[in-house]
Amino acid sequence: MMNIDKYTDAIRNCRFCFMCRHISPVANVTFAEADTPRVRAVMIYGATMHPEWWSNPDYIAMLYRSDLSRCCTRHCVNHFDENSLNIAARTDIVEMGYVPENIKAIRDELVAGADWQLSGKADVLYFADPYSTEAGTDRVFAEIMKKAGISFATVSGCGCIGRALKVLGFADDAKAAMTKFAGVINASGAKSVVVSNPAAYHALKVDAAEWGIEINADVMHTSEYFLSCGLNISKQAGKLYYIESDYLRNYNELTFPHELLAKLGAEEQHLGASCDFLDVPDQQESFTCGEGAVVLPRIDAALVEKLAKRVVEQVDDPENDRVVTASAYTKIALERYTSLKVETLEELVLKSL
Amino acid sequence: MLVAKDSYMYEMIRTELIDAIGAEFVHTCDDDKLGHSIDYYWIPEMWHDRGMPTPKPDFIVHPGSAQEVAKIMKIANQYRIPVTPWGGGSGSQGGALPVYEGIILDTKRMNKLIKIDKDSLTVTCQTGIIARHLEWQCNKAGVSTMHLPASIACATIGGFLAHRGTGVLSTKYGKIEDMVMSLEVVTPTGEIIRTLPVPRHASGPDLTMLFLGSEGTLGVITEVTLKVHPMPEAREFRAYVFKDFHTAMSAGAELMRSRLQPCAMRLYDETETLTHVSKVFGKKLDQGAYLVFGFDGPKEIVELQMKYAREIMENKYHGEDYGSQGGMDWWKNKYKFFYPGFMFHIPQAFGTLDTVATFSDIENVYWAMKNVVQKNFPQARFIGHFSHWYEWGCMLYARFIFEGKDVPADPGEAAALYNRVWDMAIRAAIANGGVINEHHGVGLKLGRYVKDLYGSAMPVLEGIKKQLDPNNIMNPGKLGFKGF
Numbered sequence: 112m113m114n115i116d117k118y119t120d121a122i123r124n125c126r127f128c129f130m131c132r133h134i135s136p137v138a139n140v141t142f143a144e145a146d147t148p149r150v151r152a153v154m155i156y157g158a159t160m161h162p163e164w165w166s167n168p169d170y171i172a173m174l175y176r177s178d179l180s181r182c183c184t185r186h187c188v189n190h191f192d193e194n195s196l197n198i199a200a201r202t203d204i205v206e207m208g209y210v211p212e213n214i215k216a217i218r219d220e221l222v223a224g225a226d227w228q229l230s231g232k233a234d235v236l237y238f239a240d241p242y243s244t245e246a247g248t249d250r251v252f253a254e255i256m257k258k259a260g261i262s263f264a265t266v267s268g269c270g271c272i273g274r275a276l277k278v279l280g281f282a283d284d285a286k287a288a289m290t291k292f293a294g295v296i297n298a299s300g301a302k303s304v305v306v307s308n309p310a311a312y313h314a315l316k317v318d319a320a321e322w323g324i325e326i327n328a329d330v331m332h333t334s335e336y337f338l339s340c341g342l343n344i345s346k347q348a349g350k351l352y353y354i355e356s357d358y359l360r361n362y363n364e365l366t367f368p369h370e371l372l373a374k375l376g377a378e379e380q381h382l383g384a385s386c387d388f389l390d391v392p393d394q395q396e397s398f399t400c401g402e403g404a405v406v407l408p409r410i411d412a413a414l415v416e417k418l419a420k421r422v423v424e425q426v427d428d429p430e431n432d433r434v435v436t437a438s439a440y441t442k443i444a445l446e447r448y449t450s451l452k453v454e455t456l457e458e459l460v461l462k463s464l
Numbered sequence: 465m466l467v468a469k470d471s472y473m474y475e476m477i478r479t480e481l482i483d484a485i486g487a488e489f490v491h492t493c494d495d496d497k498l499g500h501s502i503d504y505y506w507i508p509e510m511w512h513d514r515g516m517p518t519p520k521p522d523f524i525v526h527p528g529s530a531q532e533v534a535k536i537m538k539i540a541n542q543y544r545i546p547v548t549p550w551g552g553g554s555g556s557q558g559g560a561l562p563v564y565e566g567i568i569l570d571t572k573r574m575n576k577l578i579k580i581d582k583d584s585l586t587v588t589c590q591t592g593i594i595a596r597h598l599e600w601q602c603n604k605a606g607v608s609t610m611h612l613p614a615s616i617a618c619a620t621i622g623g624f625l626a627h628r629g630t631g632v633l634s635t636k637y638g639k640i641e642d643m644v645m646s647l648e649v650v651t652p653t654g655e656i657i658r659t660l661p662v663p664r665h666a667s668g669p670d671l672t673m674l675f676l677g678s679e680g681t682l683g684v685i686t687e688v689t690l691k692v693h694p695m696p697e698a699r700e701f702r703a704y705v706f707k708d709f710h711t712a713m714s715a716g717a718e719l720m721r722s723r724l725q726p727c728a729m730r731l732y733d734e735t736e737t738l739t740h741v742s743k744v745f746g747k748k749l750d751q752g753a754y755l756v757f758g759f760d761g762p763k764e765i766v767e768l769q770m771k772y773a774r775e776i777m778e779n780k781y782h783g784e785d786y787g788s789q790g791g792m793d794w795w796k797n798k799y800k801f802f803y804p805g806f807m808f809h810i811p812q813a814f815g816t817l818d819t820v821a822t823f824s825d826i827e828n829v830y831w832a833m834k835n836v837v838q839k840n841f842p843q844a845r846f847i848g849h850f851s852h853w854y855e856w857g858c859m860l861y862a863r864f865i866f867e868g869k870d871v872p873a874d875p876g877e878a879a880a881l882y883n884r885v886w887d888m889a890i891r892a893a894i895a896n897g898g899v900i901n902e903h904h905g906v907g908l909k910l911g912r913y914v915k916d917l918y919g920s921a922m923p924v925l926e927g928i929k930k931q932l933d934p935n936n937i938m939n940p941g942k943l944g945f946k947g948f
């Protein structure tokens with residue numbers, strides 16, 4: 112049995128369906144039919160009849176170009192899981208030994224670099240993952256906690272806690288990485304682990320459970336945590352564009368970021384303007400620049416640049432409009448490739464205290 | 465492959481295309497070739513399903529402007545390579561398939577909204593823009609194209625122009641050809657031309673109309689100016705179930721003859737009401753024919769029109785009133801009908817026998833098609849609804865469906881069965897006053913009927929093609945024109 116066999120529904124249905132074409136983030140910037148759930152499913156179905164397709168470098172590159180945002184799955188009235196199908200196909204490619212060198216090199220680095228340290232002991236343990244550290248979100252979190260007078264410990268380091276390896280198709284390595292990280296968390300004795308990075312949140316909340324790895328602490332996204340810990344927030348955020356996170360919204364339907372934004376007095380404007388007359392506004396397309404794929408910049412930096420530039424096209428006034436994201440990954444990508452003013456949820460909270 | 469990949473001519477042509485539009489926009493990879501080898505036509509889908517190879521293009525180009533399209537056309541003429549425009553590939557007639565290989569000219573990079581003119585209420589855009597993206601941008605500016613087809617998510621404006629497509633609000637706002645002000649077109653020989661800026665004039669024949677519906681055989685439509693409309697203050701729907709489809713059709717026709725102005729109307733025959741409407745709404749409607757219609761505009765006018773319409777439906781034809789909720793159920797779910805699970809799909813064999821006729825003929829067309837399908841293919845199901853209503857008649861969206869073992873496993877046999885149903889059903893429709901078709905176009909699928917349809921006018925059409933495309937490189941073999 113292959114990994115893709117768990118997703119026969121998606122193979123059967125997505126291959127001749129065009130209904131999420133308008134929100135296929137990669138296809139919207141490459142204009143390539145190949146970058147749609149339809150064609151990925153056409154290819155995977157074809158490969159079930161023509162096994163030699165699995166080793167075709169063009170088909171492999173197509174699968175690894177997906178941003179894995181899961182916005183098409185969420186949009187679909189049947190929620191066919193094209194996203195997991197893609198990850199399963201990548202896993203099959205790895206298991207068949209056809210994984211390209213560049214992907215293997217990323218894997219090797221993620222596995223070799225995994226190293227986590229605890230800063231001390233406290234009930235609250237903050238996970239300063241590499242993206243949050245790079246974007247400075249960990250420092251902002253620390254300032255918020257200082258102002259609020261709450262003590263916390265930190266787990267930080269480099270490498271991967273499993274999600275990046277999983278999306279690249281290295282299932283065993285991914286599980287081993289999470290086992291190692293869970294060991295560190297469990298040894299900390301913390302009651303809750305607070306996570307800024309949406310991908311890490313998903314890994315700890317969903318992947319760990321799927322792998323049967325126990326996390327002996329409550330896993331909370333920072334938005335949930337801020338709402339729960341009685342911060343004295345002032346309503347001053349004003350007009351802004353909030354970029355929905357792939358992992359928080361499309362994967363987990365978490366509403367905490369919006370609740371927090373409301374508490375901050377944010378007046379949310381919609382990117383991608385899904386303002387169909389009489390329909391409920393809902394940002395269907397993903398504008399995270401590849402948050403779902405976790406390490407997309409290392410696979411195809413030029414693609415991430417295009418995804419970032421598409422966000423610029425969506426706002427009214429790129430020089431002055433404010434863009435807010437829950438994802439340090441997205442902030443880094445947008446700041447690298449555009450001149451948009453991007454804030455994280457943590458930065459908004461700090462300003463409001 | 466038209467030009468063998470290991471031939472130096474392949475590299476010569478590729479180099480020229482790259483020189484014209486940039487390396488990033490000339491694709492020769494297998495993934496994109498595969499993507500462009502199957503559109504929404506059942507035959508290539510079935511062919512792929514059976515593990516058969518589907519015809520692939522040699523090159524896929526993504527031009528960003530009319531100037532780049534012109535350069536591509538000149539190269540293609542020089543080397544005599546077929547060029548097939550591809551928008552979203554959502555056409556159901558095989559029109560965008562590269563049946564003679566060559567170049568696929570994917571228009572989706574031409575996706576810019578150029579201008580919204582709020583004085584004249586028009587929008588000018590490039591034609592590769594996906595209809596939904598255009599509508600989103602118009603809505604942001606407070607207007608609407610009112611072009612809301614079920615394929616709004618995937619089809620390009622150029623595709624609709626090329627197929628004379630239509631949207632759900634066609635009864636009030638028209639088909640795409642009613643919405644067009646003017647076009648920019650790149651001819652097969654690479655000239656960039658513009659049609660007159662307004663659609664109503666007395667300055668000779670209307671070139672805009674020549675290119676509408678030409679399905680990529682007479683040129684590439686690169687820019688369009690469309691009418692737009694203010695967002696209506698109100699849009700209200702109401703649904704009725706009638707004892708049978710004949711009564712419902714009479715009520716619908718009467719509503720149109722009354723010259724009230726519904727924005728949309730749909731009538732589902734008894735079978736489709738039972739199988740489809742019930743499923744999509746998640747409510748059981750086990751007998752009768754479901755009719756829904758709506759009005760939009762200023763609230764008071766909507767209410768007044770609805771009052772008169774209700775009199776027709778309730779007092780004259782005794783429809784069972786499902787109220788505004790019954791109507792809104794349909795409006796809210798209008799796209800849901802087209803998702804897998806609600807729409808037909810391989811392994812089923814299915815086809816949409818899209819036909820349009822006057823009110824005097826439409827029921828005869830329905831019965832002629834239904835009888836011929838049921839008599840000759842008793843294993844098939846036949847369902848239908850009436851989608852786009854005009855002052856004089858409406859469109860029949862009839863479908864035949866084969867399931868399970870009734871669909872031959874052998875691809876040749878499956879295609880032959882499929883084509884036989886079309887032949888019989890379409891000829892029955894034409895014999896009863898039907899026109900194939902209302903909005904899906906001809907493409908590869910229906911090319912063989914075009915000569916019947918045009919009769920002695922066919923050489924006129926062929927002459928125009930020859931004049932514009934002397935080397936026959938523009939989407940050959942489609943729309944009933946000769947192959948490459």
Ligand SMILES: Cc1cc2nc3c(=O)[nH]c(=O)nc-3n(C[C@H](O)[C@H](O)[C@H](O)COP(=O)(O)OP(=O)(O)OC[C@H]3O[C@@H](n4cnc5c(N)ncnc54)[C@H](O)[C@@H]3O)c2cc1C
Pocket residue numbers: 129503504548549550551552553554555556558559560571591592612613614615618619620621622623624625626627628629630631632678679680681683684685686802903904905907939942
């Ligand atoms: C789920 C679903 C629902 C649908 N519902 C509707 C509906 O409600 N109304 C409707 O009208 N149709 C509908 N269709 C059919 C289809 O969407 C239309 O035929 C549409 O016009 C095709 O547009 P496209 O961009 O996908 O064109 P393609 O399929 O890519 O091309 C269609 C034809 O147009 C030509 N072409 C494309 N762009 C250009 C251009 N710029 N210049 C010249 N020629 C060009 C191609 O060569 C081809 O011959 C539906 C299809 C699907 C899959």
